[in-house]
Amino acid sequence: DIEVWDKNFLADEYIGKTDLDLETIATGPTELLLLVRDQNGGTNGRLKMTVEMTEVSPISATLSNVEITSDNPQALSLVYYYNSNKVSARSSAPQSVNRFWSDLNLLQWEGSLKDLAEHSILIEAHAGPSVLGIAKLDPLNYMLHHHPGELEVHDFKLDMANPHGSSFGTITGKVMF
Numbered sequence: 001d002i003e004v005w006d007k008n009f010l011a012d013e014y015i016g017k018t019d020l021d022l023e024t025i026a027t028g029p030t031e032l033l034l035l036v037r038d039q040n041g042g043t044n045g046r047l048k049m050t051v052e053m054t055e056v057s058p059i060s061a062t063l064s065n066v067e068i069t070s071d072n073p074q075a076l077s078l079v080y081y082y083n084s085n086k087v088s089a090r091s092s093a094p095q096s097v098n099r100f101w102s103d104l105n106l107l108q109w110e111g112s113l114k115d116l117a118e119h120s121i122l123i124e125a126h127a128g129p130s131v132l133g134i135a136k137l138d139p140l141n142y143m144l145h146h147h148p149g150e151l152e153v154h155d156f157k158l159d160m161a162n163p164h165g166s167s168f169g170t171i172t173g174k175v176m177f
Contacts, residue, residue: 070169
């Protein structure tokens with residue numbers, strides 16, 4: 001129940017109340033126009049409001065069997081991270097001459113579906129301190145078919161671009177959410 005009052009300097013006046021169920025809050029719409037009913041059940045006006053609920057839950061991603069194919073002959077290391085305005089998760093993998101990493105450290109963060117739709121896991125190929133290539137792994141592309149409570153492994157193949165936007169190569173592997 002939502003009570004509606006007219007706040008005055010001398011005395012507050014009760015106008016009425018309206019109902020808003022949790023399902024509507026959770027599923028929308030966000031713009032609501034609710035009837036306000038007085039004590040006798042008659043209509044006493046309308047309440048216009050915007051309600052948005054964001055469910056935040058723990059998210060984890062594991063990358064494995066990651067391999068980079070590129071014409072660049074240098075040994076590479078990886079830096080991979082998820083970064084939004086609210087949260088950040090970051091990890092790295094040591095230098096590899098053969099450009100293959102079997103099991104990478106787990107990335108963990110808390111986020112919403114909206115965050116996942118707006119942000120990617122970025123995977124950077126480094127030669128020393130220099131970034132040579134970057135790929136974007138979009139979690140929602142893999143999580144939309146995910147069954148809650150089940151660990152599912154998905155293959156990925158992404159183009160990598162150098163910091164100037166030209167092609168650096170490709171990165172393949174497996175991701176599990």
